Amino acid sequence: xxxxxxxxxxxxxxxxxxxxxxxxxxxxxxxxxxxxxxxxxxxxxxxxxxxxxxxxxxxxxxxxxxxxxxxxxxxxxxxxxxxxxxxxxxxxxxxxxxxxxxxxxxxxxxxxxxxxxxxxxxxxxxxxxxxxxxxxxxxxxxxxxxxxxxxxxxxxxxxxxxxxxxxxxxxxxxxxxxxxxxxxxxxxxxxxxxxxxxxxxxxxxxxxxxxxxxxxxxxxxxxxxxxxxxxxxxxxxxxxxxxxxxxxxxxxxxxxxxxxxxxxxxxxxxxxxxxxxxxxxxxxxxxxxxx
Amino acid sequence: xxxxxxxxxxxxxxxxxxxxxxxxxxxxxxxxxxxxxxxxxxxxxxxxxxxxxxxxxxxxxxxxxxxxxxxxxxxxxxxxxxxxxxxxxxxxxxxxxxxxxxxxxxxxxxxxxxxxxxxxxxxxxxxxxxxxxxxxxxxxxxxxxxxxxxxxxxxxxxxxxxxxxxxxxxxxxxxxxxxxxxxxxxxxxxxxxxxxxxxxxxxxxxxxxxxxxxxxxxxxxxxxxxxxxxxxxxxxxxxxxxxxxxxxxxxxxxxxxxxxxxxxxxxxxxxxxxxxxxxxxxxxxxxxxxxxxxxxxxxxxxxxxxxxxxxx
Numbered sequence: 001x002x003x004x005x006x007x008x009x010x011x012x013x014x015x016x017x018x019x020x021x022x023x024x025x026x027x028x029x030x031x032x033x034x035x036x037x038x039x040x041x042x043x044x045x046x047x048x049x050x051x052x053x054x055x056x057x058x059x060x061x062x063x064x065x066x067x068x069x070x071x072x073x074x075x076x077x078x079x080x081x082x083x084x085x086x087x088x089x090x091x092x093x094x095x096x097x098x099x100x101x102x103x104x105x106x107x108x109x110x111x112x113x114x115x116x117x118x119x120x121x122x123x124x125x126x127x128x129x130x131x132x133x134x135x136x137x138x139x140x141x142x143x144x145x146x147x148x149x150x151x152x153x154x155x156x157x158x159x160x161x162x163x164x165x166x167x168x169x170x171x172x173x174x175x176x177x178x179x180x181x182x183x184x185x186x187x188x189x190x191x192x193x194x195x196x197x198x199x200x201x202x203x204x205x206x207x208x209x210x211x212x213x214x215x216x217x218x219x220x221x222x223x224x225x226x227x228x229x230x231x232x233x234x235x236x237x238x239x240x241x242x243x244x245x246x247x248x249x250x251x252x253x254x255x256x257x258x259x260x261x262x263x264x265x266x267x268x269x270x271x272x273x274x275x276x277x278x279x280x281x282x283x284x285x286x287x288x289x290x291x
Numbered sequence: 292x293x294x295x296x297x298x299x300x301x302x303x304x305x306x307x308x309x310x311x312x313x314x315x316x317x318x319x320x321x322x323x324x325x326x327x328x329x330x331x332x333x334x335x336x337x338x339x340x341x342x343x344x345x346x347x348x349x350x351x352x353x354x355x356x357x358x359x360x361x362x363x364x365x366x367x368x369x370x371x372x373x374x375x376x377x378x379x380x381x382x383x384x385x386x387x388x389x390x391x392x393x394x395x396x397x398x399x400x401x402x403x404x405x406x407x408x409x410x411x412x413x414x415x416x417x418x419x420x421x422x423x424x425x426x427x428x429x430x431x432x433x434x435x436x437x438x439x440x441x442x443x444x445x446x447x448x449x450x451x452x453x454x455x456x457x458x459x460x461x462x463x464x465x466x467x468x469x470x471x472x473x474x475x476x477x478x479x480x481x482x483x484x485x486x487x488x489x490x491x492x493x494x495x496x497x498x499x500x501x502x503x504x505x506x507x508x509x510x511x512x513x514x515x516x517x518x519x520x521x522x523x524x525x526x527x528x529x530x531x532x533x534x535x536x537x538x539x540x541x542x543x544x545x546x547x548x549x550x551x552x553x554x555x556x557x558x559x560x561x562x563x564x565x566x567x568x569x570x571x572x573x574x575x576x577x578x579x580x581x582x583x584x585x586x587x588x589x590x591x592x593x594x595x596x597x598x599x600x601x602x603x
Contacts, residue, residue, distance in 0.1 A: 120308075
C-alpha cells in the first residue's frame with residue numbers, strides 16, 4: 001500500500017475515534033441523568049467527599065452529590081449554554097457577514113475593520129464586563145450564553161462574508177445575474193446552498209471556545225448561580241473547597257470534548273471541500289479552542 | 292500601497308475601534324441602570340458629599356452623551372478619574388501601579404514560550420511522523436486544552452502552598468518564576484504546533500531542495516531559509532497568542548497572588564467600580580490594539596501582499 005493511503009486511513013481512524021468520543025460525551029450528558037439514581041443537586045452531607053466507589057464511580061463532592069451524575073447534568077447545561085450562544089453567533093455572523101458582502105464598498109470596509117478590531121481584543125475581559133453589567137439580578141444560563149455570543153460572533157461574520165464574496169464573484173453566479181436573476185433568487189439558488197457547509201464549520205469552530213469560555217467565567221465566580229451544575233461550576237465548587245478532584249474531572253471533560261470537536265471540525269471541513277486542506281486553518285482552529 | 296501609507300491607514304482605523312470599545316463598555320456599565328454608588332457587600336460605600344463630587348466629576352447628572360464625551364476627553368488627557376468604591380483611590384494610579392506588573396508577567400511568559408515553542412516545533416517538524424513528532428505534538432496539544440485555571444491551581448497549591456518551593460506574590464525574582472512558567476505553557480504548545488506545521492510545509496518547497504542540492508548545511512537551511520517563512524503564520528496568529536496570555540493572566544494572577552492588572556480588573560468587576568473597570572478596559576484595549584498593529588506592520592514588511600489586502 002502506498003504511504004499516502006496509510007495516512008488517509010489514519011485520518012479516517014482519528015475521525016472515527018473523535019466522532020465516537022464526541023457522541024459518547026453528548027449521549028452521557030443527555031441520557032445518564034435519566035437513569036441515574038441520584039439527584040444532581042441533592043445535598044447530603046453524610047456522603048460528603050467520598051472516594052470513587054461502586055455506588056459513586058467518580059466519588060461525591062463536598063455537598064455529597066454524586067459526581068458522575070453532576071458531571072452529566074453539568075455537561076447538559078454547558079451544552080445548552082453553547083447551543084444558545086452558537087445560535088446567536090450564527091444569526092449575528094450571517095446577518096453581519098452577508099450585509100457587509102452584499103453592501104460592498106465603504107460600508108463593507110467599515111463593517112469588516114470593526115470586526116477585525118474587535119477580534120483583536122481578548123474575549124474574557126469583555127465577557128466579564130458584560131456579565132457585571134447584566135448582573136443586576138442573578139446570573140443564569142441565558143445571560144452567560146449572551147455574553148459568550150457577544151464576544152464570539154466576529155470570526156463567523158468574517159467567514160460568512162468571505163464565502164458570500166467568493167460565491168458572488170463566481171462565473172455561474174455572474175451568468176445567473178446576466179440572465180436576469182434577482183438578488184433574492186441568486187441568494188436562494190446559489191449563495192445559501194453553497195454556504196451551509198462553511199457556516200456549519202464556522203459555528204462548530206466556536207464550540208470548543210464557548211465551552212471553555214463558560215468554564216473560565218464560572219471559575220472566576222460569574223457562572224450560573226448555585227446549585228446549577230455546569231462544567232465550569234463543578235470546577236469552581238472544587239476550587240472553592242481547595243479540592244483537586246472536581247476541577248480535574250471538569251477539565252478532563254472539557255478537554256476531551258474540545259479535542260474531539262476539533263478533530264471532527266477538521267474532518268467535516270475536508271469532507272466538504274478537499275481543496276481547502278490548508279494546514280494553517282487547522283492551527284487557527286487549535287487556537288480558537290484555547291482562547 | 293507603500294509601507295508608510297499602510298501604517299497610517301492601519302493607525303487611523305485603530306481610533307474608531309477604540310472608541311467603539313469605549314462606547315460599548317460605557318453603554319454596558321452605565322446603561323445597565325441603577326445608582327453607581329450602590330456599595331457592594333463588605334464596602335461601606337461613599338458618603339454623600341463625596342458622591343456629589345464624583346457625580347460632578349463624571350457628569351453623572353448630565354445626558355449620557357455629555358457624560359461619555361467628558362469621559363473620552365478625560366481619557367485623552369490620561370486622567371481616568373477617581374474610583375467610585377475605594378475612597379482616595381485614583382484609577383490612573385491603579386493603572387500605573389498594576390499594569391506594569393501584568394505587562395512584565397505577559398512579556399516574560401512570551402519570552403519563555405517563544406524559544407521553547409519554536410525549538411519544539413522545529414524538532415517535531417524535522418522528524419515529522421516519528422515518535423518524537425508524536426510526543427511533541429501530543430504534548431503541545433495537551434498544553435493547549437488543559438484549562439489554565441487547573442494548571443495554575445495545581446502548581447500554586449503544591450509547589451507554593453504545600454512544598455514551599457516558591458513564594459507567592461511578585462516581589463522577588465524567585466516569586467516570578469512560577470507565574471511566568473504557568474502562563475507560558477499554553478502559548479508554548481500553541482507556538483510549537485504552529486511552527487511544526489509551517490516548517491513541515493516549507494521543507495517540501497523546491498527552493499529547500501535547491502538549497503540542499505547546492506550543499507548548504509542542514510541547520511542553516513532550517514534556521515535561516517525555512518524558519519524565515521514561518522514568520523508569516525507566526526505573525527498572523529499574534530492576536531490569538533496575546534489572547535491566550537491575557538486570558539491566562541486572570542487565573543495565574545489569582546492563583547499566585549500577583550497584584551497585576553487582571554486582579555485589579557476582577558476586583559473592579561466584583562465591586563462594580565465602574566470608572567476603574569472602564570479605565571482598565573480602555574488601557575487593555577489600547578495595549579492589545581497597539582500590539583496587533585505592530586504585528587500587522589511587521590507582517591506587511593515580511594509579506595507585502597498583506598498591504599494590498601488593506602485596500603479592499
